[in-house]
Amino acid sequence: MDDDSLLGPDEGVYDFDDDTADAELRDDVQFAVRLQDVTREYDLGTRKILALQGINLEIRPGEFVVIRGHSGSGKTTLLNLIGGIDYPTNGRVVVMDVPIGDYDESFRASFRLNNTGFIFQSYNLISTLTTLENVMFPMQLTDKGIPELEKEAIRLLRKVDMEERVDHLPWQLSSGEQQRVAIARALSNDPPIILADEPTANLDVESGQMIRNILTELHTSGKTIIVMTHDSEIMNLNGIRSLVMKNGELFEIG
Ligand SMILES: Nc1ncnc2c1ncn2[C@@H]1O[C@H](COP(=O)(O)OP(=O)(O)OP(=O)(O)O)[C@@H](O)[C@H]1O
Ligand SMILES: [Mg+2]
Helix, strand or coil: CCHHHHCCCCCCCCCCHHHCCCHHHHCCCCCCEEEEEEEEEEEECCEEEEEEEEEEEEECCCCEEEEEECCCCCHHHHHHHHCCCCCCCEEEEEECCEEHHHCCHHHHHHHHHHHEEEECCCCCCCCCCCHHHHHHHHHHHCCCCHHHHHHHHHHHHHHCCCHHHCCCCHHHCCHHHHHHHHHHHHCCCCCCEEEEECCCCCCCHHHHHHHHHHHHHHHHCCCEEEEECCCHHHHCCCCCEEEEEECCEEEECC
16 A cells, blocks of 8 residues: 555545546547537337437536436436437537547447546446456457556556455445446546546445545546536535536526
């Protein structure tokens, strides 16, 4: 254990500043995210559900965007569209200036691995893989060898103060620890955009604080952060842009 890992959650354990290697290549990106007249309708037999309607949103690289909204208002649907794991019924989704809907699934799969890191409310770690293997899992599409991937995964786990749990399976970790592993996994391909869906909802106070600190550090290091949340402490963080979703529509606050 290095000295830093002895610090508490408020004491700046996390240092993401050396993560900017790819950022220079992306300096010319105008919008991290651009949604134009986006609608998402789900067809449930005889019923249609309008989950998103007429969404227009522009997010600049490096913004920290916090979106709140009642259950069922469309937050997860919106995040899934930005992350390219769902598609709009109408409208355009542009991520890092790339109109992802214009490409086939194989391009989209590698695009989202390289450009968006997902953090979920329920962590979604693979139950049969260790901490280290979970973080290495999204790296498989690269042509690097296993030792190099391992080294990179350990470096990411050190950032979230989890390097001492590399061999644990998810059920052997606390909720806060699982979420920190999930964050390391989200960072595994050094994506410029982090998408988080209620990342502190299932955590105790201290773990929630750690996750907020990590998100803040990631923002400071230049990542674009988009968080769907009910957590008033995330909504009160410095430097954020706040929006609210109501019945599938998105409104800017303030
Ligand atoms: N795959 C789907 N098929 C049909 N309806 C869906 C699907 N996904 C979402 N919906 C519906 O779309 C609406 C928006 O759902 P969504 O999950 O985006 O809400 P949310 O704001 O994330 O809610 P919560 O705060 O409870 O997570 C809901 O009415 C939901 O039932
Ligand atoms: Mg949701």
